[in-house]
Amino acid sequence: MTGLRYVYAVCRPFDAPLQSQITGVGGAPPRLLRHHDLIAVVSEVPERDFAEQPLRAHLEDLDWLTETAHAHQNVIDALTVVTTPLPLRLGTVFHDDSGVRVMLEAREEGFLRTLDRLSGRVEWGVKVYAEPEAEEQPREPAKVTSGRDYLRQRRRSRQAHEEMWEKADRFARRLHETLSECAEDTRLHAPQNSALSGAPGRNVLNAAYLVPRRNSEEFVELVDRTKNEEPGLRVELTGPWAAYSFSGEEPGDRESDGMSGENS
Amino acid sequence: MTVIERREVALVDLLDRLLAGGVVITGDLTLRIADVDLVRIDLNALISSVNANVPAPWGGSE
Numbered sequence: 519m520t521g522l523r524y525v526y527a528v529c530r531p532f533d534a535p536l537q538s539q540i541t542g543v544g545g546a547p548p549r550l551l552r553h554h555d556l557i558a559v560v561s562e563v564p565e566r567d568f569a570e571q572p573l574r575a576h577l578e579d580l581d582w583l584t585e586t587a588h589a590h591q592n593v594i595d596a597l598t599v600v601t602t603p604l605p606l607r608l609g610t611v612f613h614d615d616s617g618v619r620v621m622l623e624a625r626e627e628g629f630l631r632t633l634d635r636l637s638g639r640v641e642w643g644v645k646v647y648a649e650p651e652a653e654e655q656p657r658e659p660a661k662v663t664s665g666r667d668y669l670r671q672r673r674r675s676r677q678a679h680e681e682m683w684e685k686a687d688r689f690a691r692r693l694h695e696t697l698s699e700c701a702e703d704t705r706l707h708a709p710q711n712s713a714l715s716g717a718p719g720r721n722v723l724n725a726a727y728l729v730p731r732r733n734s735e736e737f738v739e740l741v742d743r744t745k746n747e748e749p750g751l752r753v754e755l756t757g758p759w760a761a762y763s764f765s766g767e768e769p770g771d772r773e774s775d776g777m778s779g780e781n782s
Numbered sequence: 783m784t785v786i787e788r789r790e791v792a793l794v795d796l797l798d799r800l801l802a803g804g805v806v807i808t809g810d811l812t813l814r815i816a817d818v819d820l821v822r823i824d825l826n827a828l829i830s831s832v833n834a835n836v837p838a839p840w841g842g843s844e
Contacts, residue, residue, distance in 0.1 A: 528805070587796045607804035621807060632805075643795060707798050715794040724798070756795050762803030 521546075521562035522569065523612040526593045527603035527760070528622070528629050529557050534600040543589040544568070551615060553622040556629055559597060560618055568611050577609065594760045602637045604629060605760045632765060640734060640758035642727045644697060644741055645710070647719030647752040648686040682750065683722075689748050690723035696744075700737050701727035705763040719752060726763035734758060 524543050531552060542548040542561035551558045566572060576582045590608055597603040612618045622629070662668045698704050709721040729737045741755045 525807075583797075584793055587793065587800050588791075590800060591791065591796055605799075605804045607806050608800035610804075610807055625807075641799075643798075705803075707802065710794050710798070715792060717792075726799075726803075756791070759799060762799035765803060765805045 521564055523560045523614060523618055524563040524568065525606050525610045525612060525618060525621075526559045526561075526590060527597055527605045528633070529559065529597060529601045529603045530555065530633055531557050532601040536600065537596045540592055540596045541589070542593050543586050548593050551618055553619050554626065556622050556626060558618050558622055559593060559603070560612075560615070561593075563611065573609060573611065598640075598758075598760050602633065602639065603760050604633055604636060604765055605762050606765075636728075636761045636764060638731050639702065639728050639761055639764075640731055641761045641763055642701075642729055642734070642737060642741075642758060643756035644693070644723065644725050644727065645717075645721055645754045645756075646686070646690045646693060646723035647717060647754070648682060648722055649719040649750050649752055685748065686720075686722045686751055689751050693744055693753070694723060694725055697725070697727055697737070697740065700733065700740055701729050703728040703764055707763070717754075726759075728761055728764045731758075 526542065526548060536548070536550075540548065544561070544563045544567060546561040546563065548559050548561045551560050567576060576586070587608060594603055594605050612621065662671065694704070694706075705726040707724040707726060709724050710717070712718070712720060715721070727737065738755065741753060745753050
């Protein structure tokens, strides 16, 4: 029985050895498949899990998805130590090595261009949350004695709510502008649904920034400085990531959508 | 604050990148499933697990 080929990333050939202990998706160690001046990082995965139908089914299984996403990310992390990888989307599977080679051949020029553009850059993720505590609560749990009281109270809380959104929105826009000046490229991801992320507050900015490695410290400090700027707003930084959000061939024109944000 | 080594990666952050980012390769040779499906699957899987473990915050009882 032959396995399928799971491809993690494409990169330029590199000299440093990959960390020896890493295992890829499904437990097999990743290996390098060279084609001209490109390398595909692949590992063998069993057909029973990665053929189209089982893969589809697995992707609906959160435990499987979690494990697979982390395994994918571990390989990308290990690559990031030795080179600038161009990560592929989760679940990119080929029938065999020659399928991978044909793909490399077909997309060679585009890959080389993108790798040049990303070389020495990393991605930082910045999220802003409006925290529920910031919503002004009436001090005393005001007794509702009449319908009119009730309506008045409702209106007050709605106004406070709207002001908070405007404030959050202004803050997020300003932060995005500031950070964009320090970044070579940016992407706005759809806001994360708080029910899914488990993070408190409502996610009002979910952005990715492409930053040269050497400017990363500066970028992180810039984010840090904003952290306590506005009460009720929380800023979260993630990274450094491989440039997942910037792996498209055309810089600057792709924004992910499709997932709507909150559905409360 | 250190620039490197921030290990605890939240699944949603990871999926924002692994399912919405990364190079998309399509063609006969690949078994990768369509974009739209992945985004939906991401959401479906997460929502069903949220529903199983935690009462949804918007699910007020009457």
